[in-house]
Amino acid sequence: MSTVYLVGAGPGDPGLLTLRGRELIEQADVLIYDYLANKEFLSFARPDCEIIYVGKKGGDHTLPQDDINTLLVDKALEEEGRMIVRLKGGDPYVFGRGAEEAEELVEAGIAFEVVPGVTSAVAAPAYAGIPVTHRRFASSVSFITGHEDPTKEGSAINWGALAASGSTLVFFMGVKNLPTIAAKLMEHGMRPDMPCALVHWGTTCRQRSFVSTLDSVAEEAVALGFKAPSLIIVGEVCSLKETLDWHELKPLLGLGVVVTRSREQASELTSKLRELGACCHEFPTIEISPLPDDAPVREAIAKLPGYDWLVFTSVNGVEGFWDVLDDMGLDARAIGRAKVAAIGPATATALCSRGVRPDLVPGQYVAESVVEAMLREGMNGKKVLIPRAMVAREVLPDELAKAGAEVTVLPVYETKLADEDPSDLLAALEKGEIHFVTFTSSSTVQNFFTRITPEVFAPYREQVKLVCIGPVTAKTLEKLGFTPDVVAGEYTIPGLVEALVASIT
Template identity: 60%
Template structure:
């Protein structure tokens, strides 16, 4: 039994560490926070128990003491427990409290650091927290202190006098107070400042203003938690170094309806352009319950002149049946192979077969025209395909005098 306190990173699933990913993939139980995305949870085992304990202002799925008890209870069941926390567990993540509770209970634990939004948020907004011309240190401050403390622990005069870049987290509710306290302590109202919300995610936005205009900028821009507040001259670099917000699909949501096993490439490309990708497969592929007809065709491949593959799935399922029968690519000896497009052709090549024909236009009509041009009359053609498919290809080949199965 063991509990791993894993930093999930700032929001971009690509910023999860390799160590964190590997532990998630092996864990029996995953206890995760509000900012843990579906992409991160996709690394978990299908049979892993997932428990949501997220906390947002005014709405806690579980109070912190109960989260501590849950971690201990699951570990005592002999489980490997992954505690997935936004950012880094030990930077305003209450990971230290959870570690202390585990230590007191005699539960072994490890802390797996994550990339904090304190660092990644400004970086994605084009704001380096340190710069030789502007700031040589950074001060990270919570804008939401322990409400049970009698008074603030912040030394506002020291913060105002510091040459550090100031980064406030969880401070949107107290933004006006933060701004006024710093100015009252002597920090100039025209000091550059910035707001960053939903850092590193497709919902990422930022704006640059001044210390004095922070509350107005937040209200006009609709900035709410989760947001960061950056105060310091480094904020002036935003306009020139702001690389992430140049992505053409940032702020857009795209629903991908392809089968899940085929959607990853498209989803990755869309994400790279800044889009929020919602995978909502409206189609799924399953092997036939009755494979007698397919098996018969596979055993008699030598009797066909052409085998035409119209999809990657067709290649995969047909080759699975061929292999199940104890056959391999050698069964295609004597017949020619066509593929409807480059993706299908690639799948065919991966089986050790180089297609004899791939049309320039990747539609059934072009396949039919190409085969007819090569002389299909009197030829025997096999088309391994889904039951629900267009009839254009077999119909056109039959019109040209071919004998078609598929």
């Protein structure tokens, strides 16, 4: 029998998905997700997973609830032994209609499990600096729908009890009905100056919030352009926002940043930017591929005892070299007497993780600095092996050869133009959602402007800052007719992030 898993996707922050939720997404045969589930989670699914969007937002249902219920049953009965994951924003049973879906599955005799998620009722206020309970202000909290079932004969909400309860009140799906909600609470005795807050897209990089009073909140929400999805919080705890706010103090909150690194390498930069509040748009321009024939690498490894220096110019070079080394049943001992140079700290870290501490890491992380440092070591007559990309700058091998070294350039991987559809990124540019594009190598510059030509990008240039990891990348950008707005002083990912943040502060 197939099993359907009703999985809570959490409130939006990717870090708030449960471990069980991720595990099930990774194993799913069919993944059915809605509007409030973070689309980033789709990347966890297997390549052969069938992915179906059934998004529902106010007044715009891709698929009505009855049809979603039928879809879950149909997919479970379509084939035996499959795993169907229904990914729902927040928690499936907290105003998520998960219970209705579960009832349909029970009626059809289909096995199901529920995986609770972090509900936005708690998470969104917390990210806005509002605890839903506090010993000084509220000893209870009530979760209320702001949009009841329209087919019911009357309201199930006891406004008098809510107004008199002293609880923190958290309303879901209530922005359209905010004037009515505020009026009902005041009509039943809640004081007009009771603190009231709205949190829009809580826990995400798009979060906005404000605190008002019950008698003014509806008017202010319209003036500030607050729409769904937004939570309404009513209670004295809202007065703590100014003291306890933290998420909205992040320096890059709401700013769209394009990450052009390869998909395999994007995570480090993306995670650092997200920690600072950025909305990251991954647009990989490079694809890292192993060589179709690794025989030359095997031959070079067999001759390692004859080399005086190994020079690694990237993490990819380390990984490509070590993949073959491992496949040959060898380890770091194969390097023997050779000294090892790394172009920068990331490459050095990659070597250290494989048991090799570099003998040389230059002060500046470009090929020219590697050359300068190695020349001080004396290169005349030295045999140098440089594992690198198939196509790369020739500064390093050329200058070492001029100094009398016998240089062997060893391609251990190749970079290709990534086949990434630019339509989503172009749509984000058109909406004004992109504020920075980051470039971490000359290849990312060249490939970005191959996918989105300079002529197409030009109309957006004033709204978008171009950020380069160092001067070599900046020069490549200038050759294409664009002046970089930010060039990192330290040619590393942390240095790039630091320079980006400094440009807006």
